[in-house]
Amino acid sequence: MAALDSVEYCQLSEDAALAEIGQSGTPLHPGLIKFARHAVHNFLTIGCEEKGLEPVPDWWVVRKTSARIWELYGWGRRYQSTDGRRREFRFLRLGEAANHRHDRTKTAIAAYVTAFGVPAVWPDPWREPFDLREARPVDHARVVEVSLANGSADVLFDGTPADAEAYYAEHGRRRVASIAAGGPARPGSSCAECKQLTSCGSLPRIPGVLALPTTRAPIRTVSTSDLRYHRTCPAQAHLRSLHLPRAYEYGAEAELGHAVHAWLEDAHRDGTACDPATMPTGKTAWSAGRWRVDGDAARIGARMLRRHIDVCALHHSDTVTQVQVEPRLAVHDTAAQAVVLAKPDMIYMDDGGWVWRELKTTQKGRWFHDDLLDEFPQLALAVSFLAEGALGGDAAMARVELEVLRPEGAEIDVIDPTDPERLAKAREVLRRLAQPWRADETFEARPSKNCRWCPVSRWCPSFPGSDLPDEEDSGAW
Numbered sequence: 001m002a003a004l005d006s007v008e009y010c011q012l013s014e015d016a017a018l019a020e021i022g023q024s025g026t027p028l029h030p031g032l033i034k035f036a037r038h039a040v041h042n043f044l045t046i047g048c049e050e051k052g053l054e055p056v057p058d059w060w061v062v063r064k065t066s067a068r069i070w071e072l073y074g075w076g077r078r079y080q081s082t083d084g085r086r087r088e089f090r091f092l093r094l095g096e097a098a099n100h101r102h103d104r105t106k107t108a109i110a111a112y113v114t115a116f117g118v119p120a121v122w123p124d125p126w127r128e129p130f131d132l133r134e135a136r137p138v139d140h141a142r143v144v145e146v147s148l149a150n151g152s153a154d155v156l157f158d159g160t161p162a163d164a165e166a167y168y169a170e171h172g173r174r175r176v177a178s179i180a181a182g183g184p185a186r187p188g189s190s191c192a193e194c195k196q197l198t199s200c201g202s203l204p205r206i207p208g209v210l211a212l213p214t215t216r217a218p219i220r221t222v223s224t225s226d227l228r229y230h231r232t233c234p235a236q237a238h239l240r241s242l243h244l245p246r247a248y249e250y251g252a253e254a255e256l257g258h259a260v261h262a263w264l265e266d267a268h269r270d271g272t273a274c275d276p277a278t279m280p281t282g283k284t285a286w287s288a289g290r291w292r293v294d295g296d297a298a299r300i301g302a303r304m305l306r307r308h309i310d311v312c313a314l315h316h317s318d319t320v321t322q323v324q325v326e327p328r329l330a331v332h333d334t335a336a337q338a339v340v341l342a343k344p345d346m347i348y349m350d351d352g353g354w355v356w357r358e359l360k361t362t363q364k365g366r367w368f369h370d371d372l373l374d375e376f377p378q379l380a381l382a383v384s385f386l387a388e389g390a391l392g393g394d395a396a397m398a399r400v401e402l403e404v405l406r407p408e409g410a411e412i413d414v415i416d417p418t419d420p421e422r423l424a425k426a427r428e429v430l431r432r433l434a435q436p437w438r439a440d441e442t443f444e445a446r447p448s449k450n451c452r453w454c455p456v457s458r459w460c461p462s463f464p465g466s467d468l469p470d471e472e473d474s475g476a477w
Contacts, residue, residue: 003020014044084135107174141163210384233450234440252297273312300363306406323346396418
């Protein structure tokens with residue numbers, strides 16, 4: 001945004017603006033600099049002059065004054081005709097349009113402020129209201145979403161102020177009212193940047209979840225997936241965390257696993273047992289969530305689902321209560337200075353203790369590691385969460401379960417978080433993964449054969465290319 005400002009408002013050339021990215025201010029990762037330059041170039045190809053529009057530095061703000069001052073605005077780029085009668089608001093989307101779902105609420109708010117917003121200067125300090133200016137009535141409003149990955153532009157709204165008001169009434173007003181009304185706290189990935197982090201009572205504070213010694217450092221957010229990515233390549237972990245556009249990263253086996261997961265997630269959503277009568281037969285293609293499988297994959301997936309019935313907790317226990325499917329859990333590890341995130345496949349209460357169940361699908365006969373905690377670090381985190389009482393309940397009755405589905409059978413492996421040996425092993429696994437991540441300040445690339453299937457290699461200046469000589473692929477890395 002700063003680079004676009006320098007081009008559109010300060011008449012800096014595109015080349016000069018691109019050269020300035022990353023040269024001052026907070027140090028940026030080389031991969032982020034590469035993406036930002038790519039993004040700025042793609043956005044500027046959209047242009048505005050040929051449409052008779054010019055960039056607008058002012059924000060468009062709709063204000064309502066009652067006992068409080070309420071202000072509505074959109075975050076993006078703004079353009080208008082010379083007379084101000086035509087306006088265009090542009091969202092910036094990191095990725096491409098494929099599999100992208102437009103948020104109608106967001107579009108409705110943008111359309112409304114584009115049609116009725118008053119030009120305003122950003123308040124300084126932030127607690128003050130916007131400084132509103134006068135403006136002519138608008139005849140036409142347009143909302144566009146621009147992909148920074150490829151420079152494509154999708155028109156989300158195009159109409160008169162009356163059209164914008166109707167669209168907002170249908171898709172925006174109720175949501176804005178619910179946001180203004182507030183609601184219960186939902187600890188998660190945004191906690192680390194929340195100004196009320198230290199005073200919020202909804203985020204459990206548990207030192208030692210990651211088994212690290214006390215450190216004085218800026219707070220970070222992390223999951224076991226982040227730690228695994230960092231182990232493979234710190235640069236990949238960092239660029240993923242920035243949500244930069246990624247190449248498609250799932251093979252056929254992974255797609256099948258996601259489909260099975262999605263089917264069971266939906267089947268157990270209301271805390272009820274899955275219905276065998278509704279399970280796919282595998283004779284035809286079937287879908288679950290955004291995943292679709294056909295042919296052999298459809299048949300294998302259907303067999304896995306049938307095997308699940310033999311180990312489904314909701315089929316075989318009368319004491320299961322408080323079922324939560326894929327809940328988003330978060331704790332503040334005050335020793336590691338990290339908001340630790342977890343998303344179990346399922347948790348449920350059984351005889352007073354919480355049970356944390358993870359699901360894995362495989363067609364292989366054995367795992368790579370001998371110990372499940374080494375194979376699946378999320379199990380180690382589950383042990384740590386339960387051992388530290390992060391979920392509450394009777395700790396003595398808590399357990400971690402790994403459900404493994406294969407076409408020919410299913411099994412449950414149980415880990416007791418109160419077992420000193422298992423807890424020590426879990427902490428060893430977490431410490432081994434988390435310590436290098438917590439100490440890392442530069443997230444440098446670690447080139448290897450893994451670069452070939454790294455989904456963010458496009459942005460990595462250290463990417464050696466896919467066409468590697470045979471001798472490099474044989475271990476010279």
